[in-house]
Amino acid sequence: MRPVYMISGGITKFAKAHPEKDFRLMVKEAYDAALQDVPDLSKDMIDGGVGSYFSDHFTRQLKAASMAHDYLGLCPKPSKRVEGGGATGGLCFQSAWEAIASGRMNCCVAYGFETMSRVNTWKGNEFIALASDTNFDFPVGGFYSGYYAMMVNRHMHEFGTTVEQMAMVSVKNHLNALYNPYAQKAKRLTVKQVRESPMVATPLTMEDICTMSDGAAVCILADETIAEQVCDRPVHITGIGSGSDAMRMADRPHGKVPLLPHEQESDYARLKYPGVHSFRGGRMAAKLAYEMAGIRNPLEELSFVELHDAYTSSEIQTYEDLGLCKYGEGGRFIEKGIPFMPGIEYGLPLPDQGRFPVNPSGGLLACGHPVGATGLMQAVFAFWQLQGTIEKHLDSPALQLRDPRRGLIHSHAGTGTYITVSILERT
Amino acid sequence: MKHSETTGKPVEKRQETNGPEGAPLIIQDHYEIDYRHSYAQDSPFFVGLSEGRLLGSRCTGCRYMYATPRAHCMECGAPTTWEALPPTGRVHTFTVCYYGGESFLKETPFLLVLVEFDQVNTLFLSRLKGVPLEEVHIGLPIRPQFSDTPTYKVTDVWFEPIDRS
Numbered sequence: 200m201r202p203v204y205m206i207s208g209g210i211t212k213f214a215k216a217h218p219e220k221d222f223r224l225m226v227k228e229a230y231d232a233a234l235q236d237v238p239d240l241s242k243d244m245i246d247g248g249v250g251s252y253f254s255d256h257f258t259r260q261l262k263a264a265s266m267a268h269d270y271l272g273l274c275p276k277p278s279k280r281v282e283g284g285g286a287t288g289g290l291c292f293q294s295a296w297e298a299i300a301s302g303r304m305n306c307c308v309a310y311g312f313e314t315m316s317r318v319n320t321w322k323g324n325e326f327i328a329l330a331s332d333t334n335f336d337f338p339v340g341g342f343y344s345g346y347y348a349m350m351v352n353r354h355m356h357e358f359g360t361t362v363e364q365m366a367m368v369s370v371k372n373h374l375n376a377l378y379n380p381y382a383q384k385a386k387r388l389t390v391k392q393v394r395e396s397p398m399v400a401t402p403l404t405m406e407d408i409c410t411m412s413d414g415a416a417v418c419i420l421a422d423e424t425i426a427e428q429v430c431d432r433p434v435h436i437t438g439i440g441s442g443s444d445a446m447r448m449a450d451r452p453h454g455k456v457p458l459l460p461h462e463q464e465s466d467y468a469r470l471k472y473p474g475v476h477s478f479r480g481g482r483m484a485a486k487l488a489y490e491m492a493g494i495r496n497p498l499e500e501l502s503f504v505e506l507h508d509a510y511t512s513s514e515i516q517t518y519e520d521l522g523l524c525k526y527g528e529g530g531r532f533i534e535k536g537i538p539f540m541p542g543i544e545y546g547l548p549l550p551d552q553g554r555f556p557v558n559p560s561g562g563l564l565a566c567g568h569p570v571g572a573t574g575l576m577q578a579v580f581a582f583w584q585l586q587g588t589i590e591k592h593l594d595s596p597a598l599q600l601r602d603p604r605r606g607l608i609h610s611h612a613g614t615g616t617y618i619t620v621s622i623l624e625r626t
Numbered sequence: 627m628k629h630s631e632t633t634g635k636p637v638e639k640r641q642e643t644n645g646p647e648g649a650p651l652i653i654q655d656h657y658e659i660d661y662r663h664s665y666a667q668d669s670p671f672f673v674g675l676s677e678g679r680l681l682g683s684r685c686t687g688c689r690y691m692y693a694t695p696r697a698h699c700m701e702c703g704a705p706t707t708w709e710a711l712p713p714t715g716r717v718h719t720f721t722v723c724y725y726g727g728e729s730f731l732k733e734t735p736f737l738l739v740l741v742e743f744d745q746v747n748t749l750f751l752s753r754l755k756g757v758p759l760e761e762v763h764i765g766l767p768i769r770p771q772f773s774d775t776p777t778y779k780v781t782d783v784w785f786e787p788i789d790r791s
Contacts, residue, residue, distance in 0.1 A: 218650045259655075325727030334668055335694050338779045339751050340738045341727035348721035349740055356719070356764050400738075401722045449694045449740055449749035475719060475740060475749070 200300040204426035204433040205623065206240070206419050208579030209233030213383040213414035213567035216316030222252070222263055223270035225415035226310045229572075230271050233308075233417045239429040240419070246304035247277035251291030251311030252571035253284060256326040258314060267310060277304070284330050285509060286441075287311065288416070288574020289610020289619030293439050295420045296621070305422045309578075312415035313569035323411050330613045332447050344408055344510075346448060346614050348400035351512035354476040355402070360515060360530035362402045366393035367533045368511035369406045369564060370547065375540055376561025378597035381576075383412055383567035389546065393511075407511040412567030416575035418582070432586045437605075438492030438622035442483025444615050448475045457482050459522040460495040466525055478513075478615035481520030488607070488620040489522075497522050498555055501622075502603035503584060504538075505577040507611035508562040517609060521620070523555065543597065559584065559598045574610035574619065581606040585625045665778075667697040670708055675783050676776035682746060684709045693743055693750040711743055711750070714788060717766040718742040718749050722759050737762060741785060756786040 209232030211217070211225050220228070234240065248271070250264025260266065264280035283290040288311045295309035315323055328341040340346075354360050369388060376385035393406040426433035445451055453471035457479070458464065473479040485497070494500045504521065508514035515529035524532040532538065536549025538557035545552075560566055560580040563573060583592050585606055589599035603625065610619045665672050674681040683695040687704030698705055718740040726734055737754040739762075754762060755771075768785040776782045 218652055259657075319728070321725070321728040321731055324725075325729060328727050334665060335780050336751055338781050339753060340723060340736070341730050342723055342725070345721050345723045345726070345738045348723075349719045349738060352721060352764070353719040398722075398724050400724065403721075445700065447694055447751070449751050450692070450696075450700065451749075452747070 201302055202423050203296050203299040203436045204421055204423065204430070204626070205436060205578065205582050206421045206426050206430040206433050207233040207237045208416070208418045208582045210381050210416045210576055210579050211414050212381055213412045213569060213576070215383065215410065215412065217314075217413040218316070222258065222312045222314050222415065223267050225413065226267045226312050226417065227270055229415040229417040230308065230310060233419050237419065237429045240306070240425070242272065244425060244429075245273065245276065245306045245308060247298065248273050248308040248310060249291050249294045249298070250278065250280045251282075251287045251309065251575065252280070252313055253282060253287045254313070254326055254570070256329070257317060257323070259317070267312065271308070271310070273308070283617040284612030285507065285570055286574060286610040286612035286617040286619050287571045288576070289608065289621065290441070290574070290617065291571070292418055292574055292578050292621060293441065293619055295418065296436055296439055299420050299422050306425050307420050309418045309420065309575055310415065311571035311575045313571045314413050315411035315569060316413050320411060335449075336447055342400065343613070344403055345400040347510045347512060348403045350448065350475050350516070350614065351402065351510070353474060354512065354516060357470075357476050358527035358530065362394060363390050364530035364534050365402070365407055365511040365515060366390040367547065368508065368514045369393045370545060371533070371539050372508060372558050372562040372564040373406075374543065374545055375559055375598060376565030378595045379561050379566065379593055381593075382561045382565045384410055384565050385561060403510060403512065409509045409563040409568040412569040414567060414569035414572045414576070416572040416579055418575050418578045433626055434582050434585045435624045435626050436621060437624045438488040438490075438494070439619070440484040440487025440489070440491065441617065441619040442480030442487070443617055444473070444478065444480045446613070446616055448614050451475055451479070456526060457486055459486060459489065459497070461522065462525065470526060472526070477516055477526060478520050478611070478618060480615045480618040481517055481609070481611065481620070484609070484618045484620040485521045488622050492622040494622070497607070498524075501605050501607050503556045503559060503600055504607045504609065505558055505560060505581050506562070506609040507573070508558055508564050509568060509611070511564065513611065514557065514562070517611070518557070521607065521609065540598065556600060559600065574608070577608040577610065578621070578623070581608050581623050585623055668695060671695045672778050672780075672782070675772060675780075676778065678772040680711045680770050680783055681708045682711045683707070691746045693741065693746045693748045711746060714767060714769045715741040715743040715750075715785070717754070717762065717764055717768060719764060720754065720762050735759065739768070739785060741768065753781065753784040754786070755784050
């Protein structure tokens with residue numbers, strides 16, 4: 200496999216609705232923003248593209264990626280669409296990586312979008328729930344927030360995780376986003392406000408759950424030759440991994456934890472895994488990505504993580520899948536302040552604040568979740584973070600970490616059915 | 627696909643923006659569709675519900691027992707046979723939904739439960755009824771109830787607490 204680099208990225212502002220732009224124009228905006236940062240990249244150097252969007256129901260246009268591809272002027276170069284629920288963007292990023300690593304392409308554009316504003320929120324929830332088993336799951340509740348709520352209730356039962364710990368994730372991510380002009384829903388919240396916002400599915404409130412969005416994001420990936428030629432500070436993609444689990448939560452086994460190098464079997468002697476409290480696909484994705492990147496202790500060897508926090512609960516569950524802490528310790532991980540940003544006042548006692556920032560951008564909770572764009576958005580934020588260009592792109596230095604060397608991005612679909620982990624490193 | 631009479635009717639036109647180029651035209655465009663959905667190899671489960679029986683699947687190879695049926699085993703790939711689930715189970719986890727997908731909003735609040743059964747390896751998703759919301763807890767003993775007027779959907783079965791039903 201050849202080394203693969205990310206050489207540029209672009210994002211549109213994520214918003215509840217962009218009625219003045221269709222998906223093609225949103226992608227074009229993100230693409231032009233990405234091209235602006237690599238002026239020496241000419242169109243003839245681009246070999247093809249991969250399009251990413253989740254739902255044909257939201258778009259009401261089949262083969263919409265073909266229309267984005269022609270709008271970008273990339274015809275007749277190779278093109279395809281990647282779809283994998285909430286992990287669509289992460290899978291798209293890895294598909295572009297595969298094109299370069301295999302030698303099939305020297306430069307590939309990964310572009311993603313979603314236009315979720317075309318239906319009301321509850322019809323939108325129905326569309327999303329169609330990504331659960333339509334014989335056995337959808338007719339019973341048809342509501343993803345309900346599925347995640349059942350998962351976290353079991354996490355609370357197994358490990359003693361609290362709703363206040365979950366609310367701290369909401370406080371952190373919404374407040375980080377105050378410094379991110381691309382975010383849809385930035386605000387200062389208290390734990391009390393999160394708990395007192397309308398209950399959606401016990402124990403998840405409105406402020407525990409991300410919103411629906413319109414938006415697009417673009418990543419440009421290249422081989423070493425092009426990266427050196429057109430980009431001052433390319434970022435090396437040193438590890439990719441992905442995993443899966445059964446579509447029906449009810450079918451998940453109760454077995455053993457696949458261990459990371461810094462864990463031992465005795466850590467989990469009595470834990471039945473994954474049950475419905477953990478994401479086995481996330482552990483598999485992390486394990487494969489760490490093996491490729493040569494990471495043995497993620498908390499020590501990574502500088503930050505941008506992860507898929509569609510729910511505050513899934514951020515806590517994901518700390519554990521990624522091995523940032525042991526299974527069962529996710530609640531205490533946030534309570535100690537470890538994943539908060541350094542140098543920002545959150546109004547909470549945080550003894551270990553800023554030791555290992557998670558979702559500096561504000562994550563899905565605050566940035567929004569235009570599904571096909573989300574995983575690519577995370578890559579763009581991680582790329583700017585590693586390049587040291589956060590201030591240039593966000594008009595504020597507040598979210599720029601000092602000397603980040605290696606970051607992880609994590610994309611997640613339907614109660615953990617597809618999960619991707621990619622490792623990005625400064626060159 | 628059937629287009630309704632409302633198709634093409636403008637519902638919103640933004641006049642506040644400058645000039646025709648800045649004013650998106652938004653129309654209401656209705657569509658609906660009837661599917662011919664086959665339960666295929668899962669059909670006996672739904673027929674079973676209409677006869678008051680809750681059927682799971684047991685693997686003919688490794689004997690793994692599934693509460694939610696499937697015709698082939700995820701563990702070893704062998705075919706499964708139909709086998710009745712135990713008459714009672716327990717709440718493995720639950721949630722009270724105060725919102726839902728559009729077609730379920732009128733039913734809120736409703737209780738979702740994953741049901742666990744003794745000697746069965748996997749769980750079953752259902753609704754829990756006949757219990758005050760605040761009395762539901764993990765481990766609560768429950769048993770299935772069946773609709774007298776089956777619709778051949780998985781909602782032909784739901785669960786109720788044993789001591790109340």
